[in-house]
Amino acid sequence: MPQLLKDKRVIDDAWTLVDTDSQSLPDGDILLTYSQWQTFSKQLESHSGQIGVVIEGDAEIEDIIEPLLKLPLIAINFPKFADGRGFSLATLLRERYNFNGEIRAVGGFMRDQLYLLSRCGFNAFKFSEDTDLSEAAKSLEDFSETYQVSADQEKPLFRRR
């Protein structure tokens, strides 16, 4: 089974990414794009597995987020690692919308971003299949102290020092 890094551990990834041109839904836990999620809304009502949605960096989440907050998983796609919009989206999900489910990074992010991504609220990371996940997990521990408020730190350093 494919694996993923979640909550600092390497675990099996039971989720199936629905093909972009798929006409029907696979069984089990499925991950769909936002537009698929709209298209399949009827079928999804009777789907037996869990449902998660992938959003893109340019998502106007203010307009679309409400119904997604009930899902157990929201994934944020990085078209390339230099595209930092996902950092703000995850921050908003955690801090503004109090989303407690899994936030999963998918796409072109890279290992050396793990620490910052996790601070913004990502807790799961889907790397390409050939990645040594336990090796990559080391980058989650790059720093032990931080100045700012973030999804994983309620108080800025100046309120703690």
Added chain:
Amino acid sequence: MYRYDNYDHKIVNERVEQFRDQTQRYLAGEIADEEFLPLRLQNGLYVQRLAPMLRIAVPYGMLSSAQVRKLAHISRVYDKGYVHFTTRQNIQLNWPALEEVPDILAELAEVEMHAIQTSGNCIRNTTTDQFAGVAKDEIEDPRPWCELIRQWSTLHPEFAFLPRKFKIAVCGSNEDRAAFLLHDIGLQLVKNDDGELGFEVFVGGGLGRTPIIGSSIRKFLPKQHLLSYLDAILRVYNRFGNRDNKYKARIKILVKAWTPEVFAQRVEEEWEHIKDGPSTLTDSEFARVKSFFPLPEYKVIDGADSANKLAATADSNIAFSRWLDRNTELQKQSGYRSVTLSLKPAGVAPGDVTDKQLETIADLADRYSFGELRATHNQNVVLTDVIESDLFELWQQAKESGLATPNIGTINDMICCPGGDYCSLANAKSIPVAEAIQRKFSDLDYVYDLGDLELNISGCMNACGHHHIGHIGILGVDKKGKEWYQIQLGGSANKNASLGKVLGPSLSRDQITDGIEKLLDVYVENRIADESFLNTYQRIGIEKFKERVYAPAT
């Protein structure tokens, strides 16, 4: 100045170890070039035309003598024995070896320095006035605010991968010496009618290909809200800034496309959600950070007496008197002056200093300036708080080390980017042009007679040499593989910031110094009383200059 506590040390040390590990993995082939690129950039490491270049952060220009000695040591051990002061108050090494950069960073960390976010698409070093704390026209010392911004921006998790680089400047005085209207965010310290301190916030200024002067988006931001408001601006930019085209990715383009009014409204909407949250600054934090910038223990000096004695010394020594006139500034504390050490003697690339000179600068700072000094955005070094009666001695020592060229604010005090000698983006060389101009205008009487004149040179449109805001700006352009230079007139970086206008067709390297001479002739012939070059230009317009420069040879 600010001193690290255990927290600051820990963060900077962990950064060094992180980069050491990244460098090792890169050298072992485990990180691809394009992935290593942003990692090294965010640690200040460029790969330039000839070698890597390491840009070291000098937060808001402040340096201690111990730090300067360390820089001298580093330049000797890891480089060719000199460093370069940049136009953003930072310091560059031009020849470090990639493998040794982690060691250099570890040495820097020992003296509370780093290279974090000195390049890359992230929040860069915050800059300010080199006369902070001593300027006569100061409203409030900007340095504590710069330090608060430094900490907030350092490894900010949300804003490490912005559409493009992001620069913030703070101005604490009436005169602007930080070019803050030409930054992505410019913060002007102000007091409201109730005497409360806050900021007027400007966004979207910048040089580069599309030079724009910043727009005010908030007249008064109470000081405690500084960080949450910055978060709001950055979040709007991070989400909506252009990421498809590098040349349209700066915040200025977004502000222009949306209009400053709409941009301001989006920021306010975002800010509503986070205002009054935990990032709201506390009185105890203000007090803590401020306490690092105390006024030194000034002696009580009879100002008039001190001034008389100084005038007498100056009367008997013309060289000293010139230096006093051009290279020193009065302070708000009577009997004390700020001294600018010129890093622009003729024949040296503007802003370059040797390891020996760095050590002299450190000694001078210890002897005369409470062990502190400042890098300026004009690529010089300032020693503040010098007692007037020490000036003559200081001058003699500085002169011996080639640091007392009396040319501050003159045509020879030019700003100049590294250009084609070092920079892979250059269209043309800039350092040889600077040298040719300095050689041409070496007659000091003539140079003084010209008075205040800012001449800025960039080797390409990226405008690192700030050519748009020079009274005379020179821009390197490439014409069919040959180096040419476009001249711009009338730029200025003060509160009434203006961008230069193109004079006409570009000149070749051979023509450029003569062209400048003609511009100066037109000024001298047309000025009224002691009118400056800029004022004369503003009064008579560009035509007369144009006619003279492009007149057919007779």
